[in-house]
Amino acid sequence: MKNKRFIILLLLISCGAVSSVTSASSLRVNRIRSWTAPDHTRVVLDMSGESVYRVRVLDNPHRIAIDIPGSRFASGVEPFTVGDGVIERIRINRLRSGGQVVFDLPRKTDYSDFALKPNRSHPYRIVFDLKRNLSDREVQVKRDRIEEIVSSGKKVVIIDPGHGGSDPGACSRFGLQEKDVVLDICFLLKRYIEKKPDYHAVMTREGDYYVGRYRRIQIAREHQGDCFVSVHANRFDNYNVRGSEVYFLSLTGASDENAQRVAERENVLHDLERESRTLNNDVQRILLDLTETDIMEKSSRLALYVNDEISGSRNIPPRGVKQANFVVLRSISMPSILVETAYLSNARDVRYLKKKDMRDWIARNIAEGIFRYFEAYPPSARDVAVSSYFSHTVCRGETLWSIAEKYGLDLSSLCRLNDFSRNTTIYPGQEIRVYREKN
Numbered sequence: 001m002k003n004k005r006f007i008i009l010l011l012l013i014s015c016g017a018v019s020s021v022t023s024a025s026s027l028r029v030n031r032i033r034s035w036t037a038p039d040h041t042r043v044v045l046d047m048s049g050e051s052v053y054r055v056r057v058l059d060n061p062h063r064i065a066i067d068i069p070g071s072r073f074a075s076g077v078e079p080f081t082v083g084d085g086v087i088e089r090i091r092i093n094r095l096r097s098g099g100q101v102v103f104d105l106p107r108k109t110d111y112s113d114f115a116l117k118p119n120r121s122h123p124y125r126i127v128f129d130l131k132r133n134l135s136d137r138e139v140q141v142k143r144d145r146i147e148e149i150v151s152s153g154k155k156v157v158i159i160d161p162g163h164g165g166s167d168p169g170a171c172s173r174f175g176l177q178e179k180d181v182v183l184d185i186c187f188l189l190k191r192y193i194e195k196k197p198d199y200h201a202v203m204t205r206e207g208d209y210y211v212g213r214y215r216r217i218q219i220a221r222e223h224q225g226d227c228f229v230s231v232h233a234n235r236f237d238n239y240n241v242r243g244s245e246v247y248f249l250s251l252t253g254a255s256d257e258n259a260q261r262v263a264e265r266e267n268v269l270h271d272l273e274r275e276s277r278t279l280n281n282d283v284q285r286i287l288l289d290l291t292e293t294d295i296m297e298k299s300s301r302l303a304l305y306v307n308d309e310i311s312g313s314r315n316i317p318p319r320g321v322k323q324a325n326f327v328v329l330r331s332i333s334m335p336s337i338l339v340e341t342a343y344l345s346n347a348r349d350v351r352y353l354k355k356k357d358m359r360d361w362i363a364r365n366i367a368e369g370i371f372r373y374f375e376a377y378p379p380s381a382r383d384v385a386v387s388s389y390f391s392h393t394v395c396r397g398e399t400l401w402s403i404a405e406k407y408g409l410d411l412s413s414l415c416r417l418n419d420f421s422r423n424t425t426i427y428p429g430q431e432i433r434v435y436r437e438k439n
């Protein structure tokens with residue numbers, strides 16, 4: 001009898017059943033979190049292992065129910081109120097078949113869901129994005145606001161605080177998260193930019209929520225930005241490494257090994273988005289073509305000016321201007337840089353980053369660099385621009401909404417671009433316009 005049990009155990013180990021697959025009874029929902037963005041609400045279920053789940057949309061009252069067979073809720077997982085107009089409340093039910101999560105909705109809404117495998121900093125996750133339906137009036141107000149900025153004749157600086165929401169970016173051992181530090185620096189930067197009457201600043205996010213890379217690019221394009229400044233904070237396994245770096249895009253490779261590593265880290269974080277798996281080759285090619293203009297030349301100058309200004313700090317030493325292939329910079333047709341303000345893995349850098357006056361100093365000097373760049377190279381006139389379109393080839397299973405989401409458009413903009421109604425049927429292989437770019 002003893003021998004028999006031993007053989008069964010051996011068999012289980014040799015099949016990998018013990019080590020690699022979470023058995024049904026030990027599958028746990030460890031945490032449920034939500035973030036409210038202006039255009040959607042994201043809910044992430046942190047799972048102890050890979051899971052199969054089923055989603056049902058129910059009416060009367062409106063709700064979305066997620067069944068995860070064989071799972072249970074870890075202690076501490078409780079229902080909670082979201083109350084953001086997209087989700088009223090998130091409830092949990094312990095059913096005989098497993099755990100069930102229910103989103104109570106004030107009204108019916110489109111959603112998308114996907115599962116993610118664990119990476120260096122995150123466990124297995126199931127992610128839900130629920131769309132915020134804007135009223136026609138809200139859409140109009142948004143459009144008018146953009147129109148007002150575009151027609152003001154002011155120089156438009158797009159400020160891009162890295163990460164956000166379910167993606168914290170780099171985390172320090174000293175309790176500081178990249179997404180929070182950079183958001184604060186960006187608010188300060190916006191204030192400095194807008195102190196000048198002929199400048200306007202637009203932020204790609206203004207709170208703790210995740211913004212996909214296409215949405216960031218779309219915001220930059222919608223507002224016809226004159227430059228794009230992405231703000232980050234770095235980390236490295238060697239705790240002694242510290243300082244600030246300014247990057248611009250390279251299509252041929254990184255300027256050194258460290259630059260390559262930074263690009264890999266910032267790019268990997270985009271695995272939170274499905275778009276990386278489904279990006280259409282044609283679109284990618286067109287996006288790459290765009291950057292073959294003089295934009296790279298201008299970006300390198302902008303990087304030099306900003307680096308020059310932030311080099312004056314005796315607190316956070318400058319590490320210079322570098323080149324690397326950053327996804328977020330890759331498809332932007334305006335001078336674009338990425339500033340790694342300091343290292344969150346270094347105790348001294350963290351000490352300075354925690355100080356409000358240091359963040360303020362960084363923001364003021366990034367702004368100075370931008371002002372000096374535009375004094376030397378004023379943006380070219382916009383009124384001679386000609387429009388052209390980029391297209392997307394519809395894949396099986398895609399809907400107008402999922403395509404709009406992928407490219408960071410709202411559904412009505414996508415419909416307008418294509419002269420579609422919301423009920424237009426699309427079919428696999430069809431080419432549809434996804435956005436307009438000024439040449």
Ligand SMILES: [Zn+2]
Nearest residue numbers: 162169232233
């Ligand atoms: Zn970052």
